Amino acid sequence: MRHLLFAAAAVAAPAIAMAQTAPIVGDWYGTLNAGGNGLPLVFHIKADGSAAVDSPAQNAMGLVATASFADGRARVTLTAIPASFEGVLSADGKTLDGKWSQGGAQLPLALGRTPSAVQAVAAPIRPQTPKPPFPYRAEEVSYLNPVSGMKLAGTLTLPQGEGPFPVALLITGSGVQDRDETIYGHKSFLVLADALTRRGVAVLRVDDRGAGGSQAGDLMAATTADYATDVEAGVAFLRGRKDIDPGRVGLIGHSEGGLIAPMV
Incomplete structure (x- = not known):
């Protein structure tokens, strides 16, 4: 009899969970005011x-x-970062008015059922973003990480001439970042790659696992040590090219990338 009760409870649990979340099922939209920036x-x-x-x-x-x-x-509680949202559902079920909590801070956040609930956010002016024509070559590249078996994709910018060139491999910070490390419309790695390549240094910037052209794998299980093997694969790829000086391969890391660089 005890086993039957446990079985009944196991069957009933999903139904209870569905009933409890039913009023908020669907897509919700809002804009978080984070440090003066509107974050949809x-x-x-x-x-x-x-x-x-x-x-x-x-x-x-x-x-x-x-x-x-x-x-x-x-x-709503995120599992990968210490952040959550808690809000009160309106009587008509169309809005959630509450707060976003992260890192000890709480910010007001209102959610609506339609994309129009997202406040209009003017595109930031980024005059530093490089614009063509460029006085160097840009090549789309990809290579395998032999440890994980995953493909990584990026952009290699090369100065004019035959080389071999010194090269910098850029390493992004935590979170899934694209090769330009785009944050709030600012493409910091694109800016850095442009500045270095104009000065005779080749630059490889790469999509993180799960971003752009790179394969994802199990992102929840990936560790800093795993990401270090991605960088090692990039170094090996660069050293195998005739237009790169294998003795002058440098690493530039931002945030978590600064921790990864000494591991390689």
């Missing part, structure tokens, strides 16, 4: 309590989360 966020909530959060301006899509609803309040 999109929440995708499913009936089984699973959820995902998109931050398009940061090129962070599908961040895994969980959702719950009780006593008129919704809560």
Whole structure:
């Protein structure tokens, strides 16, 4: 009899979870005012309590989360970063008014059912973003990480001439970043690559696992040591090219990338 009760409870649990999240199932849109910058966020909530959060301006899509609803309040908790949203559902079920919590800070955040709930955010003016024509060559490249078996893709910029050239491999910070490390529309690695290549240094900038043309693998299980093997694969790729000086391969890391560089 005890086993039958446990079985019944196991069957009933998903149904209860679906009933609890039913009022908030669907897509929700809002804009977080973070340090004077409008950061659009999109929440995708499913009936089984699973959820995902998109931050398009940061090129962070599908961040895994969980959702719950009780006593008129919704809560969405991200699993990969210490962040969550908690809000009160309006009587008509069309808005959630609450707060975004992250790193000890709480910021007001209102969500709506339609994309129009996202406040209009003017495209930031980025005069530093390089614009063609460029006085150097840009080559789309890809190579395998022999440890993980995953393909990594990026852009190699080369000064004019035959070489061999010294080269810098750029390493992004934490989170899934594209090869330009685009944040709030600022392409910091593109700016850096442009400046170095104009001065005679080749630059390789690479999409992180799960971004752009690079394969994802199991991002939740990936460690800093795993990302270091991605960099090692990039170094090996560069040293195998005739237009690169194998004795002058440098690493430039930002944030977590600065921790990874000495590991390689």
